Amino acid sequence: MSVLVIHFLELALKGRNRPWFVASLVRSIRLLLADQDISHVRHVQGRIEARLGANADWAEIRSRLSMLPGIANFARAEQTEPTIDAMWDAMAPMLAGLQPKSFRVKVRRINKLFLTPSPQVERALGERVINATNWAVDLTKPELTLRVEALKEHALVYAHREPGTGGLPLGTGGKVLCLLSGGIDSPVAAWRMIRRGCRASFIHFHAYPILSRSSQDKARQLVQTLTRAQLSSRLFLVPFGAVQQQVVLNVPPPLRVVIYRRLMVRIAEAVAERHNALALVTGDVVGQVASQTLENIAAVNRVATIPMLRPLVGDDKEEITAIARTIGTYETSIIPDEDCCTLFTPRLPSTRTTPQLVEDAEAQLDVPALVAMALEGVTVETFKFPHANKAGS
Numbered sequence: 322m323s324v325l326v327i328h329f330l331e332l333a334l335k336g337r338n339r340p341w342f343v344a345s346l347v348r349s350i351r352l353l354l355a356d357q358d359i360s361h362v363r364h365v366q367g368r369i370e371a372r373l374g375a376n377a378d379w380a381e382i383r384s385r386l387s388m389l390p391g392i393a394n395f396a397r398a399e400q401t402e403p404t405i406d407a408m409w410d411a412m413a414p415m416l417a418g419l420q421p422k423s424f425r426v427k428v429r430r431i432n433k434l435f436l437t438p439s440p441q442v443e444r445a446l447g448e449r450v451i452n453a454t455n456w457a458v459d460l461t462k463p464e465l466t467l468r469v470e471a472l473k474e475h476a477l478v479y480a481h482r483e484p485g486t487g488g489l490p491l492g493t494g495g496k497v498l499c500l501l502s503g504g505i506d507s508p509v510a511a512w513r514m515i516r517r518g519c520r521a522s523f524i525h526f527h528a529y530p531i532l533s534r535s536s537q538d539k540a541r542q543l544v545q546t547l548t549r550a551q552l553s554s555r556l557f558l559v560p561f562g563a564v565q566q567q568v569v570l571n572v573p574p575p576l577r578v579v580i581y582r583r584l585m586v587r588i589a590e591a592v593a594e595r596h597n598a599l600a601l602v603t604g605d606v607v608g609q610v611a612s613q614t615l616e617n618i619a620a621v622n623r624v625a626t627i628p629m630l631r632p633l634v635g636d637d638k639e640e641i642t643a644i645a646r647t648i649g650t651y652e653t654s655i656i657p658d659e660d661c662c663t664l665f666t667p668r669l670p671s672t673r674t675t676p677q678l679v680e681d682a683e684a685q686l687d688v689p690a691l692v693a694m695a696l697e698g699v700t701v702e703t704f705k706f707p708h709a710n711k712a713g714s
């Protein structure tokens with residue numbers, strides 16, 4: 322019988338909360354693989370196991386699990402009786418077609434009810450592998466590790482272990498609202514929070530109908546991709562063009578970006594409060610662009626009354642881009658769009674603001690009225706994975 326075996330690492334550290342963490346992970350695996358030929362997803366002695374049916378699509382299962390938070394690694398294994406002969410019967414067919422430079426057998430006895438000590442089982446199975454293949458043994462840095470997990474009533478045997486993404490299971494970290502532009506950074510920032518077990522909702526500010534709908538389409542596409550990691554998401558779309566027009570009429574060009582951002586934060590906070598999100602998340606990186614000097618970040622932060630989390634704040638562009646590629650948002654992020662922040666702003670925004678300058682500029686605006694106006698126009702869409710997304714209200 323083929324089984325899926327999933328290991329979690331960090332969870333092991335969570336003490337008395339551990340059963341809750343594991344239950345969250347089991348629940349999200351069930352949902353993620355609901356449309357697959359898979360059954361009996363359950364926690365068995367420190368790992369999660371499931372039965373893989375004949376029609377299970379392993380390539381698809383592997384790609385989905387590789388993005389699910391809370392998994393250290395996983396494998397497709399054969400389940401056998403806990404005897405050396407049965408283990409070998411399961412292992413032998415796995416060797417076909419492989420030509421590693423070196424190998425080792427690694428055995429873990431999970432509850433020591435399997436009486437033969439691990440090194441002895443490793444040696445017995447290793448000898449059979451050598452007899453069958455003539456492969457060289459390397460105990461320190463083998464190219465291929467054949468693994469056996471000996472449990473109470475059965476053993477699992479496998480030759481390939483897939484890396485998981487780490488982090489903590491979905492829903493164990495609280496709710497955040499992510500400010501999502503169409504760029505490379507903010508989807509990666511959202512991903513970092515999802516990976517820590519947070520449930521992310523998204524808010525995107527657009528200037529339609531002054532600009533095209535392209536930025537909204539990108540935001541939708543990005544949320545759809547990130548929903549692969551958290552199974553369901555909400556995207557709030559905020560019409561921001563009319564607010565920006567008021568800023569343009571009253572605020573000198575160099576300060577406009579900071580004022581836009583301060584308005585975005587106030588609007589996002591109102592949405593966060595309505596939907597019980599505990600923090601805002603942005604893709605800010607210190608010094609990456611002119612609008613992200615520490616002075617400007619501070620000026621924007623000053624209007625926030627809930628935490629503003631910036632998981633990328635100290636990262637280099639290369640690091641962020643590499644993550645964007647692995648999570649699949651990069652291709653969408655680089656599509657050219659018409660971002661609302663470029664509307665009516667100079668190419669060189671002020672890099673050095675003072676609180677006084679910003680407050681004087683904002684005094685020319687009816688801030689509560691602008692926030693209320695934007696909130697009037699907010700629409701929300703729901704995204705699901707593995708099921709298709711649907712628009713809602």
Ligand code: ATP
Binds near residue numbers: 499505527602604
């Ligand atoms: P990104 O790659 O995420 O667009 P960026 O380097 O272009 O980031 P900015 O454009 O200065 O940086 O934006 C900083 C952060 O402000 C973004 O990461 C995002 O969280 C938020 N933000 C900017 N524009 C928008 C928008 N139109 N809607 C929602 N959030 C936005």
Ligand code: MG
Binds near residue numbers: 502503504660
């Ligand atoms: Mg941007």
